[in-house]
Amino acid sequence: MEKELYPMCAKCGERICHPFNKIGTEPPPVEEAPSFCPMRIRPEILERAMVEYGRNDIRELARLASLQEAECYEWVPTGVGDRLGIRTRIPRVEETIQFAQKMGCHKLGIAFCIGLQNEARSLDRILENRGFQVVSVCCKTGRVDKEEIGLKREEMIGGPKGYLYYESMCSPIAQAEILNSEEVDLAILLGLCVGHDTLFFRYCKVPTTVLVVKDRVFGHNPVAAIYLSSTPYYGRLMSKPAGKRSGA
Numbered sequence: 001m002e003k004e005l006y007p008m009c010a011k012c013g014e015r016i017c018h019p020f021n022k023i024g025t026e027p028p029p030v031e032e033a034p035s036f037c038p039m040r041i042r043p044e045i046l047e048r049a050m051v052e053y054g055r056n057d058i059r060e061l062a063r064l065a066s067l068q069e070a071e072c073y074e075w076v077p078t079g080v081g082d083r084l085g086i087r088t089r090i091p092r093v094e095e096t097i098q099f100a101q102k103m104g105c106h107k108l109g110i111a112f113c114i115g116l117q118n119e120a121r122s123l124d125r126i127l128e129n130r131g132f133q134v135v136s137v138c139c140k141t142g143r144v145d146k147e148e149i150g151l152k153r154e155e156m157i158g159g160p161k162g163y164l165y166y167e168s169m170c171s172p173i174a175q176a177e178i179l180n181s182e183e184v185d186l187a188i189l190l191g192l193c194v195g196h197d198t199l200f201f202r203y204c205k206v207p208t209t210v211l212v213v214k215d216r217v218f219g220h221n222p223v224a225a226i227y228l229s230s231t232p233y234y235g236r237l238m239s240k241p242a243g244k245r246s247g248a
């Protein structure tokens with residue numbers, strides 16, 4: 001029986017989708033891509049995506065996003081030989097501000113985790129100082145006890161010792177609906193938990209970007225664990241549970 005093929009770009013060593021061939025020369029043929037390449041096995045979806053980019057609003061959003069991407073770098077005279085070098089220029093918070101300005105946004109929304117309330121206060125000031133109106137919503141808004149969504153006291157953060165304490169659930173649905181109703185031009189996520197962000201995305205109807213993702217161990221920098229997965233410090237991430245086969 002033939003093995004089912006599905007996109008596995010993460011396993012690709014060819015990367016002919018990003019060929020860097022000189023202007024005027026032909027990129028490598030698609031047949032040189034791995035058998036699991038979306039360009040070979042899902043061409044109809046790639047064509048449908050290009051139809052979407054043909055819509056004026058989407059095309060403009062895509063154009064501004066790529067323009068902003070390029071503006072995060074600068075050319076410097078320190079490359080190899082006679083070539084210019086390239087270096088990074090601005091952090092993500094400035095990237096977000098510049099993108100919002102390019103999009104013509106006036107009203108921004110911050111959906112933040114209560115654990116990042118100080119950062120939310122700073123971001124609010126930063127954005128207001130740049131001339132935006134800022135709507136912000138904390139994850140705990142509504143102050144509904146977690147028992148309402150079926151958690152037992154001992155399953156809450158407070159654990160067995162937290163029996164006496166009321167524990168408000170995070171309500172990303174409320175955060176999304178409030179930002180929807182305020183008709184913000186761009187919603188900015190600040191530190192929502194895994195799963196809470198999933199719910200936020202499901203209910204949010206306004207354009208959204210993520211400024212900070214929560215990582216309680218690595219200072220909200222989850223890629224640090226991935227970088228360390230080939231070292232003894234976090235090598236456990238690469239271990240396979242006994243009896244489990246690789247997905248590929």
Ligand code: SF4
Binds near residue numbers: 009012034036
């Ligand atoms: S699109 Fe094709 S060539 Fe590009 S990374 Fe995926 S498999 Fe590789």
